[in-house]
Amino acid sequence: MALFASSKYPKTAKYEADQKKLIADSARFTSYLGSDELKRVKELEILINSSDFKKKVDKLKNEKFKDTTEYRQLKKFQEQKKSSEFKKYFKFQASGMPERLKQIENSPKRDELSQLSELIRSSEFLSEKKQKGFKKTESYKKLKQFKTLSKDADIKLYNKQIKSAAYKNFLNIHDSERLKTYHGLEQEVTSEKFIEFKNWMEDKKKFHKSEEYSLIQEYNNLLKSPDYIWYVKTEKNNSFDLINKWELCFEDEFNSNQLDKNKWITGYYWGKALLNKTYVLENEKQFFNDNNISIDGSGASINTKNEETKGLVWDTQRGFMPKDFKYTSGIISTGQSHRQLYGKIEAKVKIQHSRPVSSAFWMVGESMAPQIDIFRFESKNAKTFKSGLQLLNGKGVELHSKDIKGANFESDYFVYSMEWSKNKIIWYINGVKVNEQNNNIPNQPMYLVFSSHITQEIDTLKSPASINVKWVKCYQKKK
Incomplete structure (x- = not known):
């Protein structure tokens, strides 16, 4: 703290400014x-420090696509697609041969050939074939028709293909559970959702694009907030x-042009x-006069x-007695307006001292002591x-006081x-x-008094004396 060259106490203006700042800071806080x-x-502090959030961040930073179930699905699909069986299956299917063979199988000439084949294998046909004049019979015409159909290009193609390894492989895979699995995987790995996930997992900047990163950034930015x-x-x-x-339980800033009589009385x-x-x-050698109390609005x-x-x-001994006085002074107290037991009392005061005037700021209760x-x-x-x-003892007033120094209080x-x-x-x-x-701490409610007294015999005051009070405030501890 900055000090006066001749004072061990902070400058009053700085002390008050510090107190005002403390109050303002308290309101701000x-x-x-x-x-x-x-x-x-x-x-955010709770969220970001939670174990679940930390696991998510660790996963975003370290988990690769190959660590996921989706990667294993894609791998399985690719392995099936690259297998010899599936390659042959799809090649055969892509050739259009399955549809061609089905068309031939369901064609009229395939049906006719089947009927003719059954006919020429029958016992009746075989018996008739052995007889003379067979070539003039209707059965011979059927035989010639059978031979002609057997040489038909579609029939020959059909008979050749159904005996081929490619066709057998096709039949082995077609409508199988393996093919159903393959198509299921294909549908999955070619879906928009899967592709987005794969791209996300393979994005090296995915953590910086994540909601978690945004939350961490928001938290870090808030930590840099001047208010925080x-x-x-x-x-x-x-x-x-x-x-x-x-x-606060009592205060007066003396900011009017007259003493507030609801707060102060001007006498004992x-x-x-x-x-x-x-x-x-x-x-006492002075008398109290209200004219000696002045209020200037500040x-x-x-x-x-x-x-x-x-x-x-x-x-x-005799009670109230009239007397002539050579000196006048003043006194103000809160005897009728404010008393308190314990708490904090403070006032901003400047003294103009002239010995033997005793200028005092004190508190008292129902008796003159304590x-x-x-x-x-x-x-x-x-x-x-x-x-x-x-304090009072058996012999009178007993002082328990300390001399306070460290500044010129004028x-x-x-x-x-x-x-x-x-x-x-x-x-x-x-x-x-x-x-x-x-020790001997008073335990009764007391009121505030500002007063000046003369208790010594003097010829004259060599200089004026005054107590100048800017403000006074009283506080009680909060419950």
């Missing part, structure tokens, strides 16, 4: 948690716990709330000055203030913070821890 982009990243890179880095830092554990709570009186304690100021006035002092001093300036200059607790606004829990209180300046108390 929360928004991104519900985004479609992150949802898609998570979906920011999300991963931010999630790893896990810095939002510092702000997400708190919820016990007088204003119960008696509608403004008073000071018997050891902050509130409590001013202490040389000014004569009259007012009431609370005397423990008190939590977030800051109390009462040293000789504004380079030191006290933070701590004021030089700039600083954010003074206090985190209060059941077991400890921690004080911060611009986010830097400056004090911690672990």
Whole structure:
């Protein structure tokens, strides 16, 4: 962090900018948690890292066509097609001979020849053939007709082919289960689906054309998304716990032209709330005057000055007593509007210090102690203030405080913070821890007070004193 040359604390402007950025980043982080982009990243992450997806990718990258069932089908088909039997079968079939032979077999002259053949083999014909005058008989004419038909080119072709090896091979394969298998394989391997699959499997770039590759590319591109890179880095830092554990329960930015009387009262709570009186304690040399509280639309100021006035002092023996005062100052508190037990309190404040004025930001409950001093300036200059607790013991007020140094607190606004829990209180300046108390932790609701006091006898204030408050905020831990 960039530091003042004379300060061990971050610059207030930078601290506030960092806090605003942290809040904005938290909103952005929360928004991104519900985004479609992150949802898609998570979906793809699960899918791509699944065993089924990895198997698919491995298969796409490494499986060859020869490793598939389809390749084995094609191989079987090709082996059958190249076999001698099937080659002869298809050659014989392609010649048209089977159809020619069938035509001859079913032709009238084939039927006539068959009838004549049966006739000349009959006993009656053989007996008649032995008798004289056979050549003048009708049976002789039948014999001559038989011989003529037997020499017919179609009949001779038919008789020759049905005795051939090619025809016998044809009959052996035709209508066989092997041929049915062959045609089934042929139909399969010549189908558009099969050819597309074969081309796909033999494509060396098939993985890069696959849906799986597209999903991996989509996932990798999403991982390079600026929003996702920011999300991963931010999630790893896990810095939002510092702000997400708190919820705002009170604030005032003093951005109007007058003090918000619904939030603040201008006097000690016990007088204003119960008696509608403004008073000071018997050891105080100043009196509280509302005119010493100014609001300019960008902050509130409590001013202490040389000014004569009259007012009431609370005397423990005699009660309220009138008194003349040489000094006036102011006080504002949330005694009637906001009290809290534990939480985080912070305010952006600039001090104009003039000893012996005690300028303080503190918290108190129903009695004057215990008190939590977030800051109390009462040293000789504004380079030191006290933070701590004021407790009651049998003899009176007991201080448990620490001197805080490290900057000239008049030089700039600083954010003074206090985190209060059941077991400890921690004080911060611009986010830097400056004090911690672990004992005698107050356990009652308290309200906020800004005030300036003079408790020493002096002739005059040598310079003005003021508490300038830009804003104040109170938080409770989220349930």
